[in-house]
Amino acid sequence: MQIIVMYKILTTQQILRLGFSHEDIRRARSCCVRRLSRGVYSVRHICDRDRHRALWASIEEGAHSEFTEYGDIRDEIEELDAAVMARCEVRFQKQGMVDARSDATPQSATSAQSSAAPPPPEVFSHISAALIHGLPVAYPVTHQVEVVRPGTNRRFKSIHVRGGTIPKNHRLKVRGTEMTTLERTLIDVARTYNPDISVSMLDSALRRGLTTMEKIFTTLSQCFESRNTKKVHLALDLADARRESPAESIAAVRFFQHGINGLVPQVEFDAASLHSRLRVDFCHKAARLIIEIDGIGKLYLGSGVPRDELERERRREQWFRDRDWRVVRISWKELFKETKFEEIKRILMKVR
Structure with a gap:
């Protein structure tokens, strides 16, 4: 296994070795660099300052990713991810210093012991x-x-x-x-x-x-x-x-907690009139019930959702309704409330 370091992580010493000064680092923090902890930074994005190229070159080359900011709760997870990766990187560098000094001559190794303690x-x-x-x-x-x-x-x-x-x-x-x-x-x-x-x-x-x-x-x-x-x-x-997203997994846990049974994940339908196969998140065939889960991404897309995608989703739901299927959509916020699950229970209670 390899650790996938998504973000470009740099220590103060690494940045200084690239030719930057402490004042340069302070300026970069208002541009393309963010401070994660004392002496540890991540690169946010590619900027328009050629002077900073040495910082974000690996992002431009595809070796690392830009630091994604969603403007919602996912940012907290990204922050933690970056903090974990930063700690991994710092420990790796400290261990490297210890290994390098342990390979030195006995005289120089003895003098370096106090400054090269292993993590x-x-x-x-x-x-x-x-x-x-x-x-x-x-x-x-x-x-x-x-x-x-x-x-x-x-x-x-x-x-x-x-x-x-x-x-x-x-x-x-x-x-x-x-x-x-x-x-x-x-x-x-x-x-x-x-x-x-x-x-x-x-x-x-x-x-x-x-x-x-x-x-x-x-x-x-x-x-x-x-x-x-x-x-x-x-x-x-x-x-x-079979589930394909965390939102679907949360929904399945909520079904269990509410005593809802019989919902099968990822069921496909042959929709010849739409020239495609339709796959739904959950299906209860006896109740002719379709459950679609909208993940957190859809919650925050707002008006950014392409019009053709909205139209495609509308036609998709209409195809089911024309064939006497009931479609219940559960948004990310509704996964943490009772209303939709009580509605589903009422629907299933009518099935004999």
Whole structure:
């Protein structure tokens, strides 16, 4: 596995080595660079100042991505993702300094010991490990980087240290950074957070073929921790690789919580008159009910939705209604309310 560093992460020392001064860094922060933490920065975007090219050249070349700002709750997840990647990068550089100095001559190595102490052992875990693995976080649940270290639990402003020990076979080491394996990460998230967070990750990992249920259950059987094991089993029972977005996963969890059964995900219809096959998010054939879930992206698109896309969606829904199907749309906000789920329950109660 490789850590995918989406954003260009730079330390103060790296920027200085590129020929910038501290004053240049302050100016860049009002342009194309953002400060993540003390001495650590990420590049926001490509700017029009050729002087800054050395900072964002890798974005122009496609090696890194621009720092996306949505103007909604997704920005909190992006902020955390960048903070995790920054910590990974800093630890990698510190370890590199230690390795380089340990290869020096005995005399110079002795004089450098005090200034080249290795970073304390820690394992990225939970939401932080999920972000490194590229798993979706349905909505913000923490602003802190999460790591496991031997000892006791401690919370700081930007980091949550969970005291404990992760078995060696539940850890990965990439670029000098240790993290929990994908399977252990999924289990830890399911043990700690709400099912809609863990199920959306499980659905994504299973759909993309990153793991299997067998591997997850094997890892679960090896865990020392027994706390909230029933919660983990519930998330595994609710997981389904057919779902295609976190919003659909949240909806499935809400169906379970409201006692709604019989809704099958990702059902296809042959719509000859529209010259296409229509796939719906959820279908209850006995009730002739279609459920469509609008993810958070659609909530914030507003007038930016192309007119032809709106028309295509209207024709699609009309095709179902012409054939006596009922279509219920659930927006992102409605996933966290009761109204639509009570409506669905009333519809299903009429089915004999």
